[in-house]
Ligand SMILES: Nc1ncnc2c1ncn2[C@@H]1O[C@H](COP(=O)(O)OP(=O)(O)OP(=O)(O)O)[C@@H](O)[C@H]1O
């Protein structure tokens with residue numbers, strides 16, 4: 156379980172996160188929607204400590220993320236993350252991209268790491284691209300590679316930050332399908348997304364963030380069909 | 396005619412050895428400077444990249460001085476300055492020290508560029524997989540950064556090898572100095588300069604060739 160309490164974050168003078176309280180349960184899929192600059196990415200980065208926080212507390216399975224005593228590199232293995240930019244390691248083949256951290260972080264043997272990587276890539280439909288370098292893969296394939304790479308650490312949670320926003324429209328579907336499959340397999344997921352269809356179909360809950368605070372959170376039906384907040388309905392009217 | 400032959404004697408095969416030995420000295424002083432300078436450049440380049448206060452206000456201007464003051468001035472200054480502070484260094488020593496510092500300054504900049512070329516998103520992706528700072532540095536930043544700036548580093552290395560000719564002003568008998576000596580004696584500048592050029596080429600060709608191969612392998 157991920158618990159966020161009273162989270163505040165500043166970038167210099169800018170108050171980017173203004174008191175976030177949020178629980179994400181095991182097995183849940185939470186989508187986060189909101190306007191550009193509202194702090195969605197920053198919230199995700201705070202959860203795996205790619206960004207520091209200024210106030211409040213985040214715990215993952217009871218471990219406080221930002222405590223000095225926390226081994227953050229160990230904790231991050233629980234928190235897979237996929238970014239808007241796929242960030243494939245350009246000097247490594249698809250197989251090596253996925254096998255790298257199991258080998259050096261989880262200390263698996265070279266051959267075990269490769270077997271695991273091959274399984275992961277086959278599962279996500281890249282079984283025929285094991286030995287391809289990223290520059291020979293499409294954006295959609297590279298994004299699926301990024302998902303496989305994160306999953307190879309066998310995380311308990313997956314954080315997705317607008318994973319389809321940088322893709323050509325015709326490539327969005329394959330990535331969303333991979334995420335859908337993952338949700339069906341029971342992965343706990345926090346998805347920052349502009350894909351309202353995905354948020355509606357796949358999520359258990361949807362949170363609308365406005366100016367660094369959760370304006371409204373609820374089931375997809377509630378948020379999309381019956382929003383309580385005026386701001387939420389205005390945002391949804393604009394994106395649809 | 397009789398008297399001139401005392402001073403001017405024609406080119407002999409032993410002179411070829413003399414040149415070869417000088418080429419070895421060129422190789423020695425540039426090899427040492429390039430190796431040491433590269434190691435130091437890695438450290439300083441990393442410091443520059445990390446951009447802490449010390450590196451911005453002290454290291455960076457310091458390295459800039461060595462990059463911008465002509466090497467020949469640095470050499471003469473160092474050679475004449477050393478005895479003043481009680482150091483007794485031979486031409487080879489002062490030459491190697493100055494060339495090393497000069498190489499360090501150039502390589503540091505190249506290294507900083509290499510690390511900077513790996514964007515923050517890429518590094519966050521690596522860290523999000525649980526890699527430590529140094530695992531990210533070794534397995535992600537280094538290979539990507541090296542590929543990006545390797546040609547620049549080769550340029551520095553080849554440049555330093557040629558610039559090592561300037562150490563001749565201190566009296567170190569490397570290729571250029573040896574050629575001058577032979578030219579004075581044989582009065583055959585074309586032959587000897589061509590030979591010296593051939594030696595320089597022979598020294599740099601393997602490096603150029605090797606780097607070409609590496610780059611080809613990386614680009615696939
Ligand atoms: N490293 C940073 N330094 C300074 N300000 C930042 C930094 N990162 C983000 N910000 C600012 O914080 C605010 C929130 O940014 P964030 O990236 O979290 O928004 P977002 O909701 O993810 O937007 P988008 O939908 O465009 O990705 C923005 O105003 C942004 O300009």
Ligand SMILES: [Mg+2]
Pocket residue numbers: 195196197316317
């Ligand atoms: Mg964002």
